[in-house]
Amino acid sequence: MWKFVSRKFLTHFPTSSFYPLLFSLLHSHSLASPLSLSHSNFPVTTHNINPKEYSDSIERAWRILDQIPGRATGAYSHSQGIKGLRDTIAAGIEARDGFPADPNDIFLTDGASPGVHMMMQLLIRSENDGILCPIPQYPLYSASITLHGGKLVPYYLNEETGWGLEMPELKKQLEDAKSKGINVRALVVINPGNPTGQVLPEENQKQIVQFCKEEGLVLLADEVYQENVYVPEKKFHSFKKVSRSLGYGENDISVVSFQSVSKGYYGECGKRGGYFEVTGFSSDVREQIYKMASVNLCSNVSGQILASLVMSPPEVGDDSYESYFAEKDEILTSMARRAKTLEEAFKKLEGVTCNKAEGAMYLFPRIELPNKAIEAAKAENTVPDAFYCKQLLQATGIVFVPGSGFGQVPGTWHFRCTILPQEEKIPAIVTRLTKFHENFMDQFHD
Amino acid sequence: MWKFVSRKFLTHFPTSSFYPLLFSLLHSHSLASPLSLSHSNFPVTTHNINPKEYSDSIERAWRILDQIPGRATGAYSHSQGIKGLRDTIAAGIEARDGFPADPNDIFLTDGASPGVHMMMQLLIRSENDGILCPIPQYPLYSASITLHGGKLVPYYLNEETGWGLEMPELKKQLEDAKSKGINVRALVVINPGNPTGQVLPEENQKQIVQFCKEEGLVLLADEVYQENVYVPEKKFHSFKKVSRSLGYGENDISVVSFQSVSKGYYGECGKRGGYFEVTGFSSDVREQIYKMASVNLCSNVSGQILASLVMSPPEVGDDSYESYFAEKDEILTSMARRAKTLEEAFKKLEGVTCNKAEGAMYLFPRIELPNKAIEAAKAENTVPDAFYCKQLLQATGIVFVPGSGFGQVPGTWHFRCTILPQEEKIPAIVTRLTKFHENFMDQFHD
Numbered sequence: 026m027w028k029f030v031s032r033k034f035l036t037h038f039p040t041s042s043f044y045p046l047l048f049s050l051l052h053s054h055s056l057a058s059p060l061s062l063s064h065s066n067f068p069v070t071t072h073n074i075n076p077k078e079y080s081d082s083i084e085r086a087w088r089i090l091d092q093i094p095g096r097a098t099g100a101y102s103h104s105q106g107i108k109g110l111r112d113t114i115a116a117g118i119e120a121r122d123g124f125p126a127d128p129n130d131i132f133l134t135d136g137a138s139p140g141v142h143m144m145m146q147l148l149i150r151s152e153n154d155g156i157l158c159p160i161p162q163y164p165l166y167s168a169s170i171t172l173h174g175g176k177l178v179p180y181y182l183n184e185e186t187g188w189g190l191e192m193p194e195l196k197k198q199l200e201d202a203k204s205k206g207i208n209v210r211a212l213v214v215i216n217p218g219n220p221t222g223q224v225l226p227e228e229n230q231k232q233i234v235q236f237c238k239e240e241g242l243v244l245l246a247d248e249v250y251q252e253n254v255y256v257p258e259k260k261f262h263s264f265k266k267v268s269r270s271l272g273y274g275e276n277d278i279s280v281v282s283f284q285s286v287s288k289g290y291y292g293e294c295g296k297r298g299g300y301f302e303v304t305g306f307s308s309d310v311r312e313q314i315y316k317m318a319s320v321n322l323c324s325n326v327s328g329q330i331l332a333s334l335v336m337s338p339p340e341v342g343d344d345s346y347e348s349y350f351a352e353k354d355e356i357l358t359s360m361a362r363r364a365k366t367l368e369e370a371f372k373k374l375e376g377v378t379c380n381k382a383e384g385a386m387y388l389f390p391r392i393e394l395p396n397k398a399i400e401a402a403k404a405e406n407t408v409p410d411a412f413y414c415k416q417l418l419q420a421t422g423i424v425f426v427p428g429s430g431f432g433q434v435p436g437t438w439h440f441r442c443t444i445l446p447q448e449e450k451i452p453a454i455v456t457r458l459t460k461f462h463e464n465f466m467d468q469f470h471d
Numbered sequence: 472m473w474k475f476v477s478r479k480f481l482t483h484f485p486t487s488s489f490y491p492l493l494f495s496l497l498h499s500h501s502l503a504s505p506l507s508l509s510h511s512n513f514p515v516t517t518h519n520i521n522p523k524e525y526s527d528s529i530e531r532a533w534r535i536l537d538q539i540p541g542r543a544t545g546a547y548s549h550s551q552g553i554k555g556l557r558d559t560i561a562a563g564i565e566a567r568d569g570f571p572a573d574p575n576d577i578f579l580t581d582g583a584s585p586g587v588h589m590m591m592q593l594l595i596r597s598e599n600d601g602i603l604c605p606i607p608q609y610p611l612y613s614a615s616i617t618l619h620g621g622k623l624v625p626y627y628l629n630e631e632t633g634w635g636l637e638m639p640e641l642k643k644q645l646e647d648a649k650s651k652g653i654n655v656r657a658l659v660v661i662n663p664g665n666p667t668g669q670v671l672p673e674e675n676q677k678q679i680v681q682f683c684k685e686e687g688l689v690l691l692a693d694e695v696y697q698e699n700v701y702v703p704e705k706k707f708h709s710f711k712k713v714s715r716s717l718g719y720g721e722n723d724i725s726v727v728s729f730q731s732v733s734k735g736y737y738g739e740c741g742k743r744g745g746y747f748e749v750t751g752f753s754s755d756v757r758e759q760i761y762k763m764a765s766v767n768l769c770s771n772v773s774g775q776i777l778a779s780l781v782m783s784p785p786e787v788g789d790d791s792y793e794s795y796f797a798e799k800d801e802i803l804t805s806m807a808r809r810a811k812t813l814e815e816a817f818k819k820l821e822g823v824t825c826n827k828a829e830g831a832m833y834l835f836p837r838i839e840l841p842n843k844a845i846e847a848a849k850a851e852n853t854v855p856d857a858f859y860c861k862q863l864l865q866a867t868g869i870v871f872v873p874g875s876g877f878g879q880v881p882g883t884w885h886f887r888c889t890i891l892p893q894e895e896k897i898p899a900i901v902t903r904l905t906k907f908h909e910n911f912m913d914q915f916h917d
Contacts (some may be wrong), residue, residue: 097741098741098742099738099739099740099741099742100740100741101733101740101741102741135581135743135767135770135771136767136768138766138767138768139767142766142767146618165766168766169766172592172763172766174620287547292545293545294545294546294547294768295543295544295545295546295547295548295769295771295772296544296545296771296772296773297581297743297769297770297771297772317618320584320588320611320614320615320618321581321582321584321585321588322582322584322740323741323743324581324743325581325741325742325743325771325773325774326741326742326743327742327771327773328771
């Protein structure tokens, strides 16, 4: 009985710190589509659970319950999120960055997206306000800027240098926008990149921070893939840490960092947990952010708890540490292997080039489509990369997202592919993809 | 062990249909403030749980898990919410109204508020677009209209007729707005009323439906208090049911109904569950609603499950029905008694009048403040009703919300009081309030 019930207990409510375990239980399934875009087919391991091995998880469950006023997970919380959970998150940020974090700077949200909307709503005052966004970008940004009536000011990532974020391009686009009368208010950086999968070098991050400081831009740092770095030569550094390490404090630069429970090695997307940390805003603006957070009362409390767990994993010496670390490592190294396998498969396809998969959960290969394919797409009133992806889906069941959904240099074509299918399925996917691609190129050869 | 663990199981994840039980476990606490605004001090009963008595709950838990693709509560769902849960909700609406409901019309949301925002964002195209809103109103509406750059077109509820929604007032305000060049797009009706606690007569609802049909207004029906009706002479009727009973179908009138898991007799506010049902929109508009829902990916899956439970309570013949019904009845009759006790207490206070508490969770008494109190408030740069509420809070710990937060006829003063404090605490609250009020009136007598 204990086994059944404890599994239920652990599975269904994340008051345990042992979230990789939770995660593996929650994700013990597979979807029909082998390259689905959903994060629901994360890698899975199964465990025999002995509650005595996880005394720290049980202690933590009680500690979290005690942090919730009246232990009422069903009651509204503070509009920024439960204070005790924000304390935990602030401590986690400090441990990650080596610089202080203030729980009053943290706003818990239903996933990262509502925080992005909130900042766009605050920043965009009229159609003359612009937001610098990478191209390719995660379409949340283009959608949110459009919804709030502002202008997306694009800066192109350089595919030649591994989707490099290059300062001359950033400066050029800013000046162009200014010359058109656009007030550029903020710069969005997605690091690790979505859909492009690059991890920014720290030197580059420093330049970006300097640029924002000099130009008075709010730095909107999408850091939801901070745990997803697959190459030893790259490390994740938060933009707040980089700005603090340059000696910039509250009065020098405004940085907003977005984090989510939907990524990393946990992938609890359906729980809708996340937060943003705001630094470098005046108290007037802070009050407005708080007022906006209050309009929707609060984010869901289970998601709040998960966000605190993500930022405070078990530590060396905790009962659950070893199995936690083993599972985390297993998941992340498996993701790295899958990324590498897919990258190499793409490189072998005729007309396809693919940058190194450094981080996040995606590859964004470029494809040179034959003219005949482009004409066939036109005849169907379809964008060429969407035409390719539709054909692939119909022939194989594999889902890629056309590059046109993310933006790309005009005349180039790409697709986004996740690295999330189960590892043992990857070889079969590669075989099917390769066969499809050969047939496609045969069919449309110039 | 079973007892402990099963409580945890049932407490922490609502896969049981026996939600009043869940609810009572989740709310077994009390807050310091006896008249807190939070819904966290709902009435509480305790139970000895015998799982054999609730076979229907356990069956339902499995059925719900089977409705979730891959049983993955941690995965993203369809952006409108899990299809099986929407089927359940549609069936619940049909059972409630006696008219068909379509699961494709249902959009699950993190509480009711995000749905309201979504509709405002869709309806408001420019500052010349207006939304008819009751005054007093729940401030979500004024906030959302302001955030989306539209104009709130107020219509005043008539306090003399029990906060009646009177058609001449509605017509007058619509004409006034039109004459100022405002495009009035929609009418918000909150029924049962927040903060005013009235329940609209069906006859009145018919007039409102006719009015919306004739004027081409979208009817935004805030029906989150649909279970909270405390007087035998009034019943809740959904606006969709009323419009269908008048013979109006999809092509005649656009109605949006908002529902939440935060109210009723369940009060699971921290879970952030809710939905809206849209009827009478063209497929073009429907596509835009779906696109907007997709931007934030999906609402939290636990909240989605709860929303389905709220709309499909145990039925006669189910093992859990009797204890479910007993607890529901106990909670609602206790709320009715508390509303009545508070209403009568208010009526005895000098200078205070109070309408009948028919529904929702609030009383909204009117207070004639002495001139000296109004001057004292001015001297402190405070609105007079806020001045009264602050003094009350400081003297007694009782929290009322000033009427000025909801809007009121200029020159009148009110406060909103919830009926949620535990019933056994109400007499002490009444004693403290009465004593405070006497002192206040003595101090500021003209």
